[in-house]
Amino acid sequence: MTCIFCQIAAGELPSALVYRDTHCMAFMDVHPLGQGHLLLIPLAHVEKLEQLPTVIRQHLYQVFDTLLAAQRRAGFGVEGTHLIVNDGKATNQHIPHAHLHLVPRQRGDGLGFGLRMFMHFTGLFGRRTPLQTLRRQALVIAAELDPQALENLAHRTSRLHATST
Template sequence: MDCVFCAIAAGRLPAHLLHEDEHFLVLLDIYPLRPAHVLVVSREHAPLLTDLSADARDRLLALTARLSQALRWAGYGREGINLLVNDGPASNQHVPHLHLHLIPRRRGDLTGLLWRALTRFLPLGRSVVQARLEREAEQLKNALKLEF
Protein backbone atom coordinates (compact mmCIF):
# COMPACT_ATOMS: atom_id res chain seq x y z
CA MET A 1 0.00 0.00 0.00
CA ASP A 2 1.19 3.51 -0.79
CA CYS A 3 2.13 5.97 1.88
CA VAL A 4 -0.23 8.88 2.44
CA PHE A 5 1.87 11.31 0.37
CA CYS A 6 2.15 8.87 -2.55
CA ALA A 7 -1.65 8.50 -2.44
CA ILE A 8 -2.10 12.29 -2.47
CA ALA A 9 0.35 12.64 -5.37
CA ALA A 10 -1.60 9.98 -7.30
CA GLY A 11 -4.91 11.74 -6.61
CA ARG A 12 -6.28 8.93 -4.44
CA LEU A 13 -6.51 11.07 -1.30
CA PRO A 14 -7.73 14.66 -1.00
CA ALA A 15 -5.48 17.52 0.02
CA HIS A 16 -5.50 21.30 0.16
CA LEU A 17 -3.15 21.54 -2.81
CA LEU A 18 -1.54 24.96 -3.27
CA HIS A 19 1.00 24.23 -6.00
CA GLU A 20 2.49 21.34 -7.92
CA ASP A 21 5.36 20.89 -10.33
CA GLU A 22 7.37 17.97 -11.68
CA HIS A 23 9.18 17.41 -8.36
CA PHE A 24 6.91 18.63 -5.56
CA LEU A 25 3.41 19.10 -4.24
CA VAL A 26 2.73 21.99 -1.89
CA LEU A 27 -0.18 21.53 0.47
CA LEU A 28 -1.52 22.59 3.83
CA ASP A 29 -0.76 20.30 6.77
CA ILE A 30 -4.07 18.79 7.93
CA TYR A 31 -2.76 18.84 11.52
CA PRO A 32 -1.27 22.36 11.51
CA LEU A 33 0.92 23.63 14.30
CA ARG A 34 0.18 27.23 13.26
CA PRO A 35 -2.10 28.88 10.72
CA ALA A 36 -0.87 28.39 7.12
CA HIS A 37 1.41 25.46 8.09
CA VAL A 38 2.57 24.33 4.64
CA LEU A 39 4.20 21.09 3.49
CA VAL A 40 6.48 20.68 0.49
CA VAL A 41 6.13 17.00 -0.44
CA SER A 42 8.38 15.18 -2.86
CA ARG A 43 6.58 13.53 -5.79
CA GLU A 44 9.11 10.72 -5.69
CA HIS A 45 8.90 8.34 -2.77
CA ALA A 46 12.13 9.24 -1.00
CA PRO A 47 12.04 8.42 2.72
CA LEU A 48 15.10 10.56 3.53
CA LEU A 49 16.62 13.72 2.11
CA THR A 50 19.60 11.71 0.85
CA ASP A 51 17.18 9.45 -1.08
CA LEU A 52 15.81 12.38 -3.07
CA SER A 53 17.13 12.82 -6.60
CA ALA A 54 19.84 15.45 -7.01
CA ASP A 55 17.62 17.47 -9.37
CA ALA A 56 14.81 17.61 -6.81
CA ARG A 57 17.21 18.48 -3.97
CA ASP A 58 18.57 21.34 -6.07
CA ARG A 59 15.05 22.74 -6.57
CA LEU A 60 13.80 22.31 -3.02
CA LEU A 61 15.33 25.44 -1.54
CA ALA A 62 14.25 27.70 -4.42
CA LEU A 63 10.65 26.51 -4.06
CA THR A 64 10.84 26.97 -0.29
CA ALA A 65 12.05 30.56 -0.74
CA ARG A 66 9.15 31.29 -3.10
CA LEU A 67 6.68 29.81 -0.61
CA SER A 68 8.17 31.89 2.21
CA GLN A 69 7.58 35.03 0.15
CA ALA A 70 3.99 34.00 -0.62
CA LEU A 71 3.31 33.25 3.06
CA ARG A 72 4.64 36.64 4.11
CA TRP A 73 2.71 38.42 1.35
CA ALA A 74 -0.48 36.73 2.63
CA GLY A 75 0.27 37.89 6.18
CA TYR A 76 1.74 34.71 7.66
CA GLY A 77 5.20 34.40 9.14
CA ARG A 78 6.21 38.04 8.74
CA GLU A 79 8.24 37.72 11.94
CA GLY A 80 9.65 34.30 11.08
CA ILE A 81 9.06 30.91 9.51
CA ASN A 82 10.41 27.60 10.78
CA LEU A 83 11.72 25.36 8.00
CA LEU A 84 11.70 21.79 9.27
CA VAL A 85 12.64 18.44 7.78
CA ASN A 86 12.21 15.45 10.08
CA ASP A 87 14.74 13.12 8.45
CA GLY A 88 14.23 9.62 9.86
CA PRO A 89 12.13 7.97 12.58
CA ALA A 90 14.23 9.21 15.50
CA SER A 91 13.66 12.80 14.33
CA ASN A 92 9.86 12.45 14.72
CA GLN A 93 9.23 11.68 11.03
CA HIS A 94 5.72 10.15 11.09
CA VAL A 95 5.44 9.54 7.34
CA PRO A 96 8.55 7.96 5.75
CA HIS A 97 8.32 10.19 2.67
CA LEU A 98 10.38 13.36 2.38
CA HIS A 99 8.46 16.51 3.23
CA LEU A 100 9.52 19.93 4.43
CA HIS A 101 7.38 21.96 6.82
CA LEU A 102 7.05 25.74 6.61
CA ILE A 103 5.58 26.87 9.93
CA PRO A 104 4.78 30.60 10.14
CA ARG A 105 5.66 32.07 13.51
CA ARG A 106 5.10 35.27 15.45
CA ARG A 107 6.47 36.62 18.69
CA GLY A 108 4.85 35.10 21.75
CA ASP A 109 3.38 32.04 20.04
CA LEU A 110 5.60 29.42 21.69
CA THR A 111 3.09 28.32 24.36
CA GLY A 112 0.35 27.85 21.78
CA LEU A 113 2.74 26.11 19.41
CA LEU A 114 3.83 23.63 22.09
CA TRP A 115 0.21 22.97 23.12
CA ARG A 116 -0.72 22.36 19.48
CA ALA A 117 2.26 20.02 19.08
CA LEU A 118 0.98 17.94 22.00
CA THR A 119 -2.67 17.88 20.90
CA ARG A 120 -2.53 18.13 17.11
CA PHE A 121 -3.68 14.58 16.36
CA LEU A 122 -6.71 14.69 18.67
CA PRO A 123 -10.10 14.93 16.89
CA LEU A 124 -11.14 18.01 18.87
CA GLY A 125 -12.16 20.95 16.73
CA ARG A 126 -11.48 19.24 13.38
CA SER A 127 -14.41 21.02 11.66
CA VAL A 128 -13.05 24.41 12.74
CA VAL A 129 -9.58 23.48 11.50
CA GLN A 130 -11.02 22.20 8.20
CA ALA A 131 -12.87 25.47 7.56
CA ARG A 132 -9.71 27.43 8.35
CA LEU A 133 -7.66 25.26 5.97
CA GLU A 134 -10.09 25.99 3.15
CA ARG A 135 -9.78 29.75 3.71
CA GLU A 136 -5.99 29.57 3.95
CA ALA A 137 -5.75 27.43 0.80
CA GLU A 138 -7.57 30.05 -1.29
CA GLN A 139 -5.53 32.88 0.17
CA LEU A 140 -2.21 31.13 -0.42
CA LYS A 141 -3.11 29.98 -3.94
CA ASN A 142 -3.70 33.63 -4.81
CA ALA A 143 -0.39 34.64 -3.22
CA LEU A 144 1.47 31.99 -5.21
CA LYS A 145 0.13 33.46 -8.47
CA LEU A 146 2.17 36.60 -7.80
CA GLU A 147 5.67 37.03 -9.13
CA PHE A 148 8.19 37.78 -6.39
Protein backbone atom coordinates in the same frame (compact mmCIF):
# COMPACT_ATOMS: atom_id res chain seq x y z
CA MET B 1 1.88 -0.14 0.76
CA THR B 2 1.26 3.42 -0.41
CA CYS B 3 1.89 6.21 2.07
CA ILE B 4 -0.64 8.96 2.76
CA PHE B 5 1.46 11.56 0.90
CA CYS B 6 1.59 9.34 -2.20
CA GLN B 7 -2.19 8.97 -1.96
CA ILE B 8 -2.58 12.75 -1.76
CA ALA B 9 -0.22 13.20 -4.72
CA ALA B 10 -2.22 10.63 -6.73
CA GLY B 11 -5.48 12.44 -5.95
CA GLU B 12 -6.78 9.49 -3.95
CA LEU B 13 -7.14 11.62 -0.81
CA PRO B 14 -8.31 15.23 -0.64
CA SER B 15 -5.93 18.04 0.17
CA ALA B 16 -5.76 21.80 0.31
CA LEU B 17 -3.32 22.22 -2.56
CA VAL B 18 -1.17 25.34 -2.77
CA TYR B 19 1.27 24.34 -5.53
CA ARG B 20 2.22 21.39 -7.72
CA ASP B 21 4.70 20.77 -10.51
CA THR B 22 6.30 17.66 -12.03
CA HIS B 23 8.69 17.25 -9.07
CA CYS B 24 6.88 18.35 -5.92
CA MET B 25 3.70 19.62 -4.36
CA ALA B 26 2.76 21.82 -1.42
CA PHE B 27 -0.44 21.54 0.59
CA MET B 28 -1.80 22.57 3.96
CA ASP B 29 -1.07 20.33 6.97
CA VAL B 30 -4.35 18.87 8.30
CA HIS B 31 -2.92 19.04 11.83
CA PRO B 32 -1.33 22.50 11.61
CA LEU B 33 0.90 23.99 14.24
CA GLY B 34 -0.65 27.32 13.26
CA GLN B 35 -2.49 29.03 10.43
CA GLY B 36 -0.68 28.76 7.10
CA HIS B 37 1.29 25.59 8.03
CA LEU B 38 2.40 24.04 4.71
CA LEU B 39 3.92 20.71 3.79
CA LEU B 40 6.23 20.48 0.79
CA ILE B 41 6.84 16.98 -0.56
CA PRO B 42 8.69 15.48 -3.50
CA LEU B 43 6.37 13.50 -5.76
CA ALA B 44 8.88 10.64 -5.78
CA HIS B 45 8.41 8.41 -2.76
CA VAL B 46 11.61 8.52 -0.72
CA GLU B 47 11.90 8.40 3.05
CA LYS B 48 14.86 10.76 3.34
CA LEU B 49 15.78 13.87 1.38
CA GLU B 50 19.26 12.49 0.70
CA GLN B 51 17.65 9.76 -1.42
CA LEU B 52 16.51 12.34 -3.96
CA PRO B 53 18.74 13.34 -6.87
CA THR B 54 20.62 16.53 -6.01
CA VAL B 55 18.81 18.55 -8.67
CA ILE B 56 15.41 17.59 -7.21
CA ARG B 57 16.57 18.42 -3.67
CA GLN B 58 17.73 21.82 -4.92
CA HIS B 59 14.38 22.29 -6.64
CA LEU B 60 12.56 21.59 -3.36
CA TYR B 61 14.57 24.28 -1.60
CA GLN B 62 13.93 26.79 -4.38
CA VAL B 63 10.20 26.05 -4.24
CA PHE B 64 10.40 26.33 -0.44
CA ASP B 65 11.88 29.82 -0.82
CA THR B 66 9.08 30.83 -3.20
CA LEU B 67 6.41 29.40 -0.88
CA LEU B 68 7.91 31.19 2.11
CA ALA B 69 7.69 34.52 0.29
CA ALA B 70 4.07 33.79 -0.73
CA GLN B 71 3.16 32.82 2.85
CA ARG B 72 4.52 36.12 4.10
CA ARG B 73 2.79 38.20 1.42
CA ALA B 74 -0.43 36.39 2.40
CA GLY B 75 0.07 37.46 6.02
CA PHE B 76 1.34 34.15 7.45
CA GLY B 77 4.74 34.06 9.14
CA VAL B 78 5.44 37.76 8.70
CA GLU B 79 7.39 37.73 11.99
CA GLY B 80 9.11 34.39 11.36
CA THR B 81 8.82 30.85 10.07
CA HIS B 82 10.07 27.48 11.23
CA LEU B 83 11.43 25.19 8.53
CA ILE B 84 11.11 21.73 10.06
CA VAL B 85 12.52 18.59 8.48
CA ASN B 86 12.04 15.28 10.26
CA ASP B 87 14.32 13.08 8.17
CA GLY B 88 14.12 9.46 9.35
CA LYS B 89 12.56 7.46 12.17
CA ALA B 90 14.95 8.77 14.84
CA THR B 91 13.48 12.27 14.29
CA ASN B 92 9.88 11.12 14.88
CA GLN B 93 9.10 11.20 11.16
CA HIS B 94 5.59 9.71 11.27
CA ILE B 95 5.04 9.49 7.53
CA PRO B 96 7.93 7.73 5.78
CA HIS B 97 7.95 10.16 2.84
CA ALA B 98 10.42 13.06 2.75
CA HIS B 99 8.73 16.36 3.53
CA LEU B 100 9.40 19.87 4.77
CA HIS B 101 7.15 21.83 7.12
CA LEU B 102 6.83 25.59 6.65
CA VAL B 103 5.33 26.75 9.94
CA PRO B 104 4.48 30.46 10.29
CA ARG B 105 5.22 31.96 13.70
CA GLN B 106 4.23 35.15 15.44
CA ARG B 107 5.40 36.93 18.55
CA GLY B 108 3.77 35.58 21.69
CA ASP B 109 2.67 32.20 20.28
CA GLY B 110 5.29 30.35 22.36
CA LEU B 111 3.39 28.31 24.95
CA GLY B 112 0.50 27.27 22.73
CA PHE B 113 2.85 26.65 19.83
CA GLY B 114 5.22 24.61 22.00
CA LEU B 115 2.40 22.37 23.19
CA ARG B 116 1.07 21.87 19.65
CA MET B 117 4.59 21.11 18.41
CA PHE B 118 5.18 18.56 21.18
CA MET B 119 1.89 16.84 20.38
CA HIS B 120 2.53 16.96 16.63
CA PHE B 121 5.96 15.39 16.81
CA THR B 122 5.01 12.70 19.29
CA GLY B 123 2.11 11.55 17.14
CA LEU B 124 -0.65 13.05 19.32
CA PHE B 125 -2.04 15.20 16.56
CA GLY B 126 -5.35 16.24 18.10
CA ARG B 127 -8.24 17.47 16.00
CA ARG B 128 -7.98 17.87 12.26
CA THR B 129 -8.60 21.30 10.82
CA PRO B 130 -11.62 21.21 8.48
CA LEU B 131 -10.59 20.87 4.83
CA GLN B 132 -12.72 23.88 3.91
CA THR B 133 -10.72 26.07 6.32
CA LEU B 134 -7.43 24.75 4.95
CA ARG B 135 -8.55 25.32 1.36
CA ARG B 136 -9.35 28.96 2.15
CA GLN B 137 -5.83 29.42 3.53
CA ALA B 138 -4.36 27.57 0.52
CA LEU B 139 -6.13 29.93 -1.89
CA VAL B 140 -4.79 32.98 -0.08
CA ILE B 141 -1.20 31.67 -0.23
CA ALA B 142 -1.49 30.37 -3.82
CA ALA B 143 -2.73 33.80 -4.95
CA GLU B 144 0.63 35.23 -3.85
CA LEU B 145 2.71 32.80 -5.97
CA ASP B 146 4.33 33.84 -9.24
CA PRO B 147 3.15 31.05 -11.59
CA GLN B 148 5.49 32.01 -14.45
CA ALA B 149 8.57 31.95 -12.21
CA LEU B 150 7.55 28.57 -10.78
CA GLU B 151 6.87 27.15 -14.24
CA ASN B 152 10.31 28.31 -15.41
CA LEU B 153 11.89 26.74 -12.32
CA ALA B 154 10.13 23.40 -12.87
CA HIS B 155 11.10 23.39 -16.55
CA ARG B 156 14.75 24.16 -15.74
CA THR B 157 14.81 21.42 -13.09
CA SER B 158 13.35 18.90 -15.55
CA ARG B 159 16.06 19.74 -18.10
CA LEU B 160 18.83 19.46 -15.49
CA HIS B 161 17.40 16.21 -14.13
CA ALA B 162 17.19 14.71 -17.64
CA THR B 163 20.84 15.53 -18.35
CA SER B 164 22.05 14.22 -14.97
CA THR B 165 20.43 10.77 -15.27
